[in-house]
Amino acid sequence: SQTIHQWPATLVQPVGSPLSLECTVEGTSNPNLYWYRQAAGRGLQLLFYSVGIGQISSEVPQNLSASRPQDRQFILSSKKLLLSDSGFYLCAWSVGSGSDTQYFGPGTRLTVL
């Protein structure tokens, strides 16, 4: 069966520090991968998605970036965190050409102080 892992589960970082969040999927090949963010009291916002290794589409311009170095690995990064980067970061995967069910990971709760 397929599983999705995210780490760390929680993170507290100072403003201006770098960020690296990792997501890995097991049990499937060539998944579509997604990064979402949910700010406190807000809805989920898609940040990036990837349909293959090295292929990244950005939905919202910001100081975050994403990379997909391996088929089932998706990384969210920042060189310098802002207070507004605080939130609940969720990775998700799907298979197929779109409009397919997405399966979400447990999330990383990031607090920037």
Next chain:
Amino acid sequence: DAKTTQPNSMESNEEEPVHLPCNHSTISGTDYIHWYRQLPSQGPEYVIHGLTSNVNNRMASLAIAEDRKSSTLILHRATLRDAAVYYCILTPPGAQKLVFGQGTRLTINP
């Protein structure tokens, strides 16, 4: 992206059926209707989806209006674990993203 409208909150009692409405009057003929739910401090969880016909699975039923301008998610016998925010989302064929609205916060009373 086609827009959906859901009540901000609903309340029900344990072991009673719950009907969660969703209006999507601008839905196109090929948009799928997806429902997800998000339990507190967790990622969203797929519940059910459909296109034109009513759908049933182990979690819920989805009733789709004949004109497809509205749909209803039905939880047949609510439990306390069903307390969550429920999102109704329209996805065109080939869409790579889910556009989440504010959803309906469902409270289940014991």
